[in-house]
Amino acid sequence: MDSSIYKKINVYDDSCTVIASTQNFSVNGKKFILSGDNFILIPHNTIVNAMGYTDSGVVTMQGKVTLSTEKQLNIDIIDFTDKEERRTYLKVRTNINAVLNKSYSLGRSGRSMKREEDIQVRDISVGGICFYSNTILIVKQKIIIELDAVKPGFVREAIVLRRKRSNDVRGFKYRYGCKFLKLKHEQDRAVCQYVFKVQIENHKRMNEEDELQ
Numbered sequence: 001m002d003s004s005i006y007k008k009i010n011v012y013d014d015s016c017t018v019i020a021s022t023q024n025f026s027v028n029g030k031k032f033i034l035s036g037d038n039f040i041l042i043p044h045n046t047i048v049n050a051m052g053y054t055d056s057g058v059v060t061m062q063g064k065v066t067l068s069t070e071k072q073l074n075i076d077i078i079d080f081t082d083k084e085e086r087r088t089y090l091k092v093r094t095n096i097n098a099v100l101n102k103s104y105s106l107g108r109s110g111r112s113m114k115r116e117e118d119i120q121v122r123d124i125s126v127g128g129i130c131f132y133s134n135t136i137l138i139v140k141q142k143i144i145i146e147l148d149a150v151k152p153g154f155v156r157e158a159i160v161l162r163r164k165r166s167n168d169v170r171g172f173k174y175r176y177g178c179k180f181l182k183l184k185h186e187q188d189r190a191v192c193q194y195v196f197k198v199q200i201e202n203h204k205r206m207n208e209e210d211e212l213q
Contacts, residue, residue, distance in 0.1 A: 008053040009034060011073065012193070014200050019048070020073050032063065034073040042068040049196045050075065053185060060126060060192055091125040092198040094149075100133060101155065102144040110142075119145075120172060124198075126191050128179040129158060132172035139163060143178065150194045157181045 009032065011020040022036040032050070042048065042065045052059040067074035100117040104110050120132040129145065137143065137160050147154045158178035166175040180191075 005054050006052040006059075010051045010053075010189075011075070012049045012051070012196055030077040031066070032073075032075045032077060034075070035071060036073075037071060039068070039070050039073050041070070042073070044068070047078070048075065049199075050077075051189070051192050060195070091123050092195050092202060093123045094121055094198050096121045096147075096149040098131065098149070099146040100131075100135060100143060101146050103135075103137060104142040106138060106141060115143075120168070120170060121147075121149075122175065124150075124191065125195060126180075126188055128161075128177065129156075130175065130177045132166055132168050132170070132175055134171075134173050136174070137163060137176060142181070145178075151190045154187075154190060156187060156191075 006025070006027075008021070008023050009025050010018050011034070013019045019040045019042065020034060020036065022034050024035045026033045044065060044067075046065045048063060048065060050061040050063060052061060061077050062079045063075035063077040065073070066076050098119050098121050100115045100119050102115055103113050105113065115135065117133065117135055122130040122132060124130075124147075131145075139160050139162065141160045143158055143160065145156055145158060147156060158180050160176055160178050162177040164175045166172050168175070180187075
């Protein structure tokens, strides 16, 4: 990993609260060495989530704490989504409702069409979203989606990458895979915090189910 691509690193606990944030850090292989003041002490081997800010967006990571003091935090990265190498993002399955607010016609006119259609989200990441819908959309068509589950009043522009016929039991005809457009740090942060939250909830539910078996 190249530390020069990152401008800032945030580290999150299980409740998606920022427990460390700094612009002073270095990278040694897959180890992040964060420097700062008044860091919260974190137990050794604790698994944490992190977000690295770049000029074009964010990279989400998960790591294990190997050193924690008030002035230094070392994290061994277990998994990450490197935008330059893989161009993928941490994705979580979810079952939230959203609204297809608007779509735009292809071509130079880019005429907008109001939709206000309820859709069902299948999975989401900082990079994009997959959802079920009955509306016919076209690949490369731009849309606006309202995601109150992420944050009240949260809207995001996306572009349709693929469309498939859906066998969803709730009666939706199509499944769409879309990429988010017009990246902004505050929007990325909101989606990333939601993704981390759902990831934690999914892991807890899976552990509870395993214990019942």
